Amino acid sequence: MKADYRSMWRELGLDLEAHDALLQGLGTAYRDVVAGQKNRPAAMAYLDFVMSEVHGLRIKELLDAKASGRKVIGAFCVFVPEEIVLAADAILVGLCTGADFALEEVEKILPRNTCSLIKSAFGFKLSKVCPYLEAADMVVGENTCDGKKKAYEQFKHLTPNLYVMDLPQQKTASGRQLLAQEFRRFLKVVEELCGVEITAERLRRGIELVNAKRVALSRLARLRAADPVPISGLDALLINQVAFYDDPRRFTDAVNKLCDELEERVGSQAGVFPTVTPRILLSGCPMAVPNWKIYDLVERAGAVIVGEESCVGERGWRNLTKADGATLDELLEAVIDRYFAVDCAVFTPNAEREQHVKEMYQEYRADGVIHYSLQFCQPYIIESMPMEQRLQDQGLNFLRIETDYSGEDVGQLQTRIEAFIEIIS
């Protein structure tokens, strides 16, 4: 980090000592895991810069925006419609959930058998080390899984500006109605928070801005179908992670610039790994910064991850929102349709997801799927068992992994991953 942001962090209410420790850990992990990779595209320099300033310049930007009257909304999940947030000139940021922090304190509030992502959110809050959370004017929780849904009851005591958005469990007419009502309620709340009336024109602009980001991420993903693959899975994951923090317009431009470079690589058959590298599709739970554990293990073991069927990945951006509605209502219906199509495992049934895994397997020419679940994430873990069975029956290679944010199982995971790569090579 170039500038001295200590007074900014202090004013935000961060615990400076704990935050220093966090940044130091993050910096070391970044150097060891991300920056140490070979053959990185030159355009990744932008991502390196963003990451180096993720608690610095980006936070200053948010605070400057707040000073100019804009609002910051924090979210934990891809079900929070960024289109509506942007329509009100507010800024949507993903909140810190990718590392263990203050685990002992967290486990006084939440059961030990809670997934790392939820515990992490609590750890960052209790330790006062997430500047995004502290900068947010409103924090949106969503009733996806049991863990989050019930944990938000507790989180509300720590974060009084928590707003809970309900979600359906089935893709029925009743389910869609519930989502529609919740999105309409969210739109009103955002309007009130921002003192803005969301018009059709504003919502269309919001839709176009988010769609542009999705199109850029989609362009990046398609380039990974090439063999040799022009970018590591780890760098691609990082880009998908930064998508939740960065200014959407600037980020979209940066991804498109990166794609220009990757297209040249593909054209000249230049890859980040040799052609013979086994190709793996990652499927399952989201991975927030700095959760790079599986990617690091896989790519150090001589394989490459060519796609992520994950919220931090294709599940998060593959569907566009139709922007051709004439009225606010038509556009809002398009937003509802778009999110109602997200194939998260909290829905039952959720057959589209397995179909999508198969499509990605073909499209990215994968040799195997690694299904990644956070421990105790019942929706993804339960869904993964029949998926494994059926995909294996169809001849696809499939490895199920359950893990958390600790390093305790790295040795065991490495052994399993190396054995899997051996099989699919």
Next chain:
Amino acid sequence: MKADYRSMWRELGLDLEAHDALLQGLGTAYRDVVAGQKNRPAAMAYLDFVMSEVHGLRIKELLDAKASGRKVIGAFCVFVPEEIVLAADAILVGLCTGADFALEEVEKILPRNTCSLIKSAFGFKLSKVCPYLEAADMVVGENTCDGKKKAYEQFKHLTPNLYVMDLPQQKTASGRQLLAQEFRRFLKVVEELCGVEITAERLRRGIELVNAKRVALSRLARLRAADPVPISGLDALLINQVAFYDDPRRFTDAVNKLCDELEERVGSQAGVFPTVTPRILLSGCPMAVPNWKIYDLVERAGAVIVGEESCVGERGWRNLTKADGATLDELLEAVIDRYFAVDCAVFTPNAEREQHVKEMYQEYRADGVIHYSLQFCQPYIIESMPMEQRLQDQGLNFLRIETDYSGEDVGQLQTRIEAFIEIIS
């Protein structure tokens, strides 16, 4: 069991060998745990008879009813509206979920980190040892927790006559609308299954029948407020468990007869345990037959359980359904209102439940609460942590237990329960 039911079981498709083993285990457990208690009310003889014929005479009754054209509907949860089932002259039965069976086979389909209740349902199905499940014309699953919701996707393959009922997660207008739509859909399905048009008169009769059962169980519960307590917690639990299997009219009569006897006991200050016995309120997850583990431990350790804030207990029957509607629609709205008030931990927030625990604590003159969660039941476990904190702050004694259906932790539980009884004595 008096008669020879083997041909009946064979025709139902049960695995006779596995079923013999189940019955033998159940019989031994019943003799050791339930029948071995002292000072049992004479009227418990009815319950002993019902339990001795739970896979015999009762199943024969169901099959006779089926032969006469009635339908049998199986359920796993108190959210399935018995009023509607009875209105169509069908029979609602609770399905077997109280013991481990074929665990190794189950854990090929479901994660090990799934609660015992869900695994048990699968175990009984895979082993073909639950005559209720095999006799059911329709099995109703409900989207309560993540575990059940996602497990039903698998259960559907084992049980093609599974019907899934969606449930809301919040007690909002949207949530009630979703429940209403689901109950209307269920009514139609039951009508179709039974070839019956449910009229206002029929539904009112169904409501009155279920209400009578609830009133009888409520009467029994109130009698347990007496000191000395006229019936053991274990016998009261057994009655609450049998409520899910037995013919509702006959069961209601039997409970009322038992209450007559208990009133005499209370009048003459005759108790099942001495006056000095520490009194415990049980709160949390449901306990299906033969899950008597905690009750057995508590009452052998010299305390008595005086109430159960549980689905198999007060959460299951405390709210009555208003029967004074004139039209089918008014009556159905009353049914919806009634179930929408159930304070299950799958709802968020669910503050009514904590309030109810406090009320029961006062009403039944409890000296402590034992909060019982099945391992990996995230809704109840997460909810219990702040509840423990707040109730302890208000001076209530509170012990949180997480367990499963195995006997592995009995020694450890015994130590913790004895220490708790020591504290509250």
